[in-house]
Amino acid sequence: MNHDTICALATANGIGAIGIIRISGDDAISVSSKIFDGKNINKADSHTVHYGFIKDEDEVIDEVMVSVFKAPKTFTAEDSVEISFHGSPHIAKKILEVLIKNGARMAKAGEFTMRAFMNGRIDLSQAESIADLIASENEASRKVALNQLKGGITNEISVLRTDLLNFTSLVELELDFAEEDVEFADRTALTMSLHRTEEKLRSLIDSFKYGNAIKNGVDVAIIGKPNAGKSTLLNALLKEERAIVSEIAGTTRDTIEEVLHINGTAFRFIDTAGIRETSDIIEEIGVKKAKEKIETAKILLYLYDELDSTPEEVILFIKEFYRHDLKIILLHNKIDLQNGYFENEFDAQLKAELFPEYTSEIIAISAKNKTGIESLKSELSDYIQNMETQENTIITNQRHYEALQKSLESVKKVEEAITGNISTELLAYELRYALEYLGEISGEFTNDEVLGNIFSKFCIGK
Template sequence: MNQDTICALATANGIGAIGIIRVSGNQSIEIVNKVFQGKNLEKADSHTVHYGFIVDDEIQDSRIEIRNSENFNQQPTLNNPIDEVMVSVFRAPKTFTTENSVEISFHGSPHIAKKILEVLIKNGARMAKAGEFTMRAFLNGRIDLSQAESIADLIASENEASRKVALNQLKGGITNEISILRGDLLNFTSLIELELDFAEEDVEFADRTALKTLLKKTEEKLRSLIDSFQYGNAIKNGVDVAIIGKPNAGKSTLLNALLKEERAIVSDIAGTTRDTIEEVLHIKGTAFRFIDTAGIRETTDLIEEIGVKKAKEKIESAKILLYLYDETDSTPQEVINFIKEFYREDLKIILLHNKIDLQNGYFENEFDNALKSALFPDYTTQIIGISAKNKTGIEALKSELSEYIQNLETQENTIITNQRHYEALQRSLESVKKVEDAISGNISTELLAYELRYALEYLGEISGEFTNDEVLGNIFSKFCIGK
């Protein structure tokens, strides 16, 4: 357990009505008490709040019980006061870090915050590192590693779906799932290890048939959790949507229509967009990150060429591709060639037949029929007629984007949103499959035990039962200071 006492601003930087400074460590109450003019905090009960002043000099004289029933309106004699505050006292072990903790609520001035932190440090505390409060909660057994990560996810949640997922993980959702899997595997691993102790007697304690059944069940559960990551990643981080097409196809006009504001410059001059423009739009609770790109064409303009290269890079990272075409400036074969060049199974492509306002009504003309006959069913695409200029078809496009998320939804109660968890589950699945192969191949008990240990270790990485300082440092360094 850490012996030093840490402090940090827990609220956002900047001016606000109230700011809060957190202090945690065995000496936290004693240190704050040195600079608090009011009740003697060392005699205060846990989970109580006290009115007083933070002062710049250590208090040596007897304290004044400020604002009790007898002297509520009296002005106390103060030693270089910094601010009028409320101080909350929390005694171990019933605190977030399981250590003695204090929270100081002050008037939300950055200067006041700086002054209070200075006097706390002068009296024995030190500034906390990023995520150090949460790391102490983890190291002291208050929460596991996946719960610690869910705290960061909860703070960063930008929509209702991501909030619910993060809260479920904070309540131990994924930990409970993994604990059940590990518990069953651990029982069999213990029996396999026992067989190693009696290798000379050639006895079998672990029923191989029952182990196969368990492994199959474990494999199905792991695959289900892994499959939930695509949906979890979408609701947590949003979905990248690349808007692609030839110059003057109406890409910037479409972005403006989606955002309902003039975000991108619109011009009849081909090649206006040289760099990518990115904006986020929430559709039914999910963040879609729209990326307006340079028109794709052969060009001798060096700057435009860089823009075209960036556009192609965005296609590679996007999950959804909106390809705009204008039939007066394109041929079906050009669209078909483009789709064939960039198509991949994990990319949803939506073809947008733009400028239908120039066609006296639209749908299913020869141009689009030619696309359908050439692309379907080998390429999964959808064709929507729009007029980006008149905002026709925009709602149909939004519905199609929303349906993409609905198709990702899973029946799993626990949804994986963390890349580290996803990779650990994949490694666990590989190990489980190796154990299955080992049983089928009748390999030695020693090798079987070896593979089972790996499966357990990878599962344990998620909750933090197996980890190292480098992993912990990487995880908690991404937290804000004060959390």
């Protein structure tokens, strides 16, 4: 890997009390010393901080503190320098310009972290966890990202790979003695090991549903007939007038999306156009968008008003859009018009037709008076809690999830190979694939295209 010296702003753009510029590479210290008027940092000890000025020839740019870090005990495992300056965007620009003039170059997105990976300081899953940690918006996602940064998933995968690697070595040895027709790898012990591996892989894969929810949030589609109270419900949840409310049916023509955090989890509520047959071209587009949102949502809130609906209409709609991974909550709205809520024949018919296969929840609400809103929030929070897993390591990364699925398929093929008494050569082939997919997670097996895609999503300076 090219170890030329890179530099970038490590703090957020904009005005602040201080800003930090990070420099890394073989000449990081010598390049920085050329522009630093203070102690000779070429002779400074590692992990020391020095006061002085950044100069461009005779012009003083700013009064700064310079921190020196010498390889290999640095984030990138290279010589590194950090310049703390007064947090002006103009000063940052001037310091970067003078660094580049003296031999550094601007870092690409994620290049510091990529160097840490390439230099063996961290593995690929740890590198990705750094981006997740920076992007974490709640306590749960912070804890998961921090666990992965500390090597959580790497340790889990390492144990699985070690078992498979031991058996793969014995199977490969059999290939060297193919003419003697000997068996070094105990097939019974291998099968037991594969069962343990398969069980662990399934557990990690199952944790992704929860991990994805706490990392990326949960899409919640608010659906119902026109004028059912969808926009009023969104406003009640957000405690602000976000959506236009009108007695005129069909007011909402487009989707409105807002995020609400409930007990640390982000729920993305999507207010949609009322679903009905219409000749209005604009409203028809809105109805089409509403149906598209249903297809991607994890939770469906279906509002109905029994004064303007029939049980048959509600039942038909729910059955049309039901899928096994969609949680459906029925919201009996406008109970303020009924002098309170009591279960009647309408809801009894819904329960008879829809419980428990399609849904098991009917919550009575008045979106207008904000009655039942807390019950709805509690039900949404329970949705997350019911997904919680006993796994110490939670999968939040789509790439890890797909690699684990491929690994599981390969392990199952190895099991089938043993059961079918196929040739040692084919058995070795399937074992190698299982090892390779597991290795993709930590970066032991990867390619430049995958690396480029991962690190391009990082911010510059990290």
